[in-house]
Amino acid sequence: MKCNICERGCTIPEGNTGACGLYKNNGENIIELFPNKYLTVCPISIETMPVLHFYPRGKFLQISTTGCNFNCRGCFSTVIAKEMAPTSKALRELSPQQVVDEAVKNECIGIAFLLNDPLASLPTFLKVATLAQKNGLLVGCSTNAYFTETSLAQITRYLDFINVGVKGLSLRAYQNCGGGTVQPVLRNIKRLYQSGIHVEVSCILQNNNMEEVLELAKKLANISPEIPLQLMRFIPLEGADPALEPSIRSAENLYQSLRKHLNYVYLFNSPGTDYLNTFCPNCGEVIFKRDFYGPMGAKLLFSESDSARNNICPQCGWKIPIKALPAEINYREGDFQGGYPFTRALEMVEAILITIGVTDIKQVVQVWESMLGQNELQKLHQSIQNIGSYLEVIRYFGKLVQMEEKAAELVAYIEEKISLINISLLAVKKKPRVYYAMGKPLFCLMGKRFENQLVEAAGGISVNKEIECSGRPGSRISVEKLNALNPDVIFISAFLSSSVEDFYAECCKAGINVGAVKNKRIYSHPAPGWDFGSPRWILGLLYMANMLHPEVYHFDVWAEAARFYKQFYGSDFSLAEINRSFSKPSNKWEWRND
Structure with a gap:
């Protein structure tokens, strides 16, 4: 019997399902399973x-x-x-x-x-x-x-x-x-x-x-x-x-x-x-x-x-074909609600589980089920916004999948690197003012986000915390506001990023005249996933410390990346194979379903 739901047009033998696995031939009809x-x-x-x-x-x-x-x-x-x-x-x-x-x-x-x-x-x-x-x-x-x-x-x-x-x-x-x-x-x-x-x-x-x-x-x-x-x-x-x-x-x-x-x-x-x-x-x-x-x-x-x-151009009177007028109230979704941020939340959970050694998707799904069943996504959103509670999340997931030792190993690795940063931080004489952007220069990440906590952990002052900023994950600010903040250093998000060259050109075009631009202290992370969404943020923290205080920190981030990948993913680090996925450490990574 041929399925007429979609144009793939699967021919489904009696008792079997089509390619999607969602419809079955019950002998009389194609039914939804x-x-x-x-x-x-x-x-x-x-x-x-x-x-x-x-x-x-x-x-x-x-x-x-x-x-x-x-x-x-x-x-x-x-x-x-x-x-x-x-x-x-x-x-x-x-x-x-x-x-x-x-x-x-x-x-x-x-x-x-x-x-x-x-x-x-x-x-x-x-x-x-x-x-x-x-x-x-x-x-x-x-x-x-x-x-x-x-x-x-x-x-x-x-x-x-x-x-x-x-x-x-x-x-x-x-x-x-x-x-x-x-x-x-x-x-x-x-x-x-x-x-x-x-x-x-x-x-x-x-x-x-x-x-x-x-x-x-x-x-x-x-x-x-x-x-x-x-x-x-x-x-x-x-x-x-x-x-x-x-x-x-x-x-x-x-x-x-x-x-x-x-x-x-x-x-x-x-x-x-x-x-x-x-x-x-x-x-x-x-x-x-x-x-x-x-x-x-x-x-x-x-x-x-x-x-x-009224959907009319105020300049020339052109009627814009928009169905209905904008609602007076702009509804704001909760954290990890509405559209694709929900899928990013599940991927962040997956990221931690993969890093502590989970290779069977069934174990990941069990954790998802536990969290969704107890409405814990809101709690997760809060917990991943600072370093200490993030480490507690790792331990918690380790208990859920009975991999406490691997979770403890990951936490110990992170704590060791943070300790090295903290020891050398005592030698820092002046902390630079740091602005965190996503994509283009005027899109400012909210001050409470994790990236700005990394700025402070690496020995910087987050100017994003001085900005009244809403939105998800932030919002645009004016050129005047950014110039008034006058950051010494700018970091570009590792998720939706621009190249440093494009970013710098945008700054010049927009008239952004701050210390970071004058001195060309604009940095993008060496690899995706190095500042949010994955435990790989510890590598980004080491990189940020190097960039903020080159007179103090000399971490070999490439060697650390190789070590991290070998220790926690059991694979080699290859920059060419790392995409924007929070969870999967490379585009070659596959579930083993042990």
């Missing part, structure tokens, strides 16, 4: 989905299950699409009525399926969507849109908005994910748009697909130049090649070319960029400002004028 099971159910603001031109600032109930019909390298949702089984006890069973009741209770205006694909749980989503519509709630989803014509017809009648993730235009792009070609996706985008559903399209930008993305913009323009295109700068995770990550500068250059074909293009995963803003396609005026709000996320800030609040 794990209905009404949810990993996350929580309120979000729609921009974190992300959808930008539909009910801005709207509060929606996010629902996510597990599994996916695709298997993409570097997937942001790997932890729930591939590693968290649909049979996990971390999932809650909720009826469609209970999901709708949850949306109403939280004063949400709609329900949005995201993180994993609704194609993984289509019958369940259809039931929820049907009931949501009857209760006056809006319905939408993020999806790879590999719907068959049959399944698209089923879902179209209930959808109000959709974010379609296009993998590229080449055969390679889809075959690498387990699909065939992009044609079903392009067909479905056109039909969804013609059906009156609000459509936004996202596309991963890699170093090897820029021409494809430009061609995609042209194809979308043939449907309508008003379809927003979200340019997702690739963040290589899991087994992805780090060489595929484009710089923020090159992504911004491509943005300019895309705007020649589409009226509204947005650049994500690039903290500090202006290209999350909505510009008037007629005169270029900024209509709405947005800030980076975590991976794949944005946050609407404010309108420049009353006319902009």
Whole structure:
């Protein structure tokens, strides 16, 4: 029997499942194996989905299950699409009525399926969507849109908005994910748009697909130049090649070319960029400002004028095709809630477990289940923001997986290095003022974040703690504010970073005139994961001490990295194989399932 859920079109023998493992041939029909099971159910603001031109600032109930019909390298949702089984006890069973009741209770205006694909749980989503519509709630989803014509017809009648993730235009792009070609996706985008559903399209930008993305913009323009295109700068995770990550500068250059074909293009995963803003396609005026709000996320800030609040350009009167006016209240998600920060939280847990020697994904899932079952993510977020409590988390996880000795070994290693720093710190005569940025110079990390605790542990004064800064993981500040802070040293985040050369050029362009720029004391970490999200931050701390006080510290960070990898990962350290993943120590690392 052929499955008609997605265009992979698996032929499933009786009693078996298709490639995704989520649907089964029971002899009469293709049935969903794990209905009404949810990993996350929580309120979000729609921009974190992300959808930008539909009910801005709207509060929606996010629902996510597990599994996916695709298997993409570097997937942001790997932890729930591939590693968290649909049979996990971390999932809650909720009826469609209970999901709708949850949306109403939280004063949400709609329900949005995201993180994993609704194609993984289509019958369940259809039931929820049907009931949501009857209760006056809006319905939408993020999806790879590999719907068959049959399944698209089923879902179209209930959808109000959709974010379609296009993998590229080449055969390679889809075959690498387990699909065939992009044609079903392009067909479905056109039909969804013609059906009156609000459509936004996202596309991963890699170093090897820029021409494809430009061609995609042209194809979308043939449907309508008003379809927003979200340019997702690739963040290589899991087994992805780090060489595929484009710089923020090159992504911004491509943005300019895309705007020649589409009226509204947005650049994500690039903290500090202006290209999350909505510009008037007629005169270029900024209509709405947005800030980076975590991976794949944005946050609407404010309108420049009353006319902009009516979705009209205050300069020329151009009407911006945004469905509804922005909500007055800007809903703020809790820590590790809403969109992709939830998956980053699970990856940080995984990072510690791998470093203490866990090689079986089943053990990781058991810890996830324990934490989610006891609602401990909020506690985790607080605990990983300072060094002492981080070490306690390592010990705690060691007990959970009965690997106390390995956890103690990791803690001892970290404490030894910190002790060496503290001993030499006595010889430091003056502590430099240090500013921590992510991506571009004006995106300031919140003062309470872990990176700024490392600054102080390495013998610096964190100027970020002098800034009133909100957002996730921080927010933009003005040139005037940064100049007034006048840091002696600037560190660039090891997660979403720019090269020192690009960063310095941005400083000069923006008129940032501080000691760190004048003396060219701007530093990026030697490797990803060296300042947050992974116990590898201890290597970053050694590097920061060297850079802040070269007269005192002379740590051989490359030798220490080699030792760390051999001692805790049982592998060699290879910079070329380290990508942006918090948990996996290299893109070659694999579960052994002992």
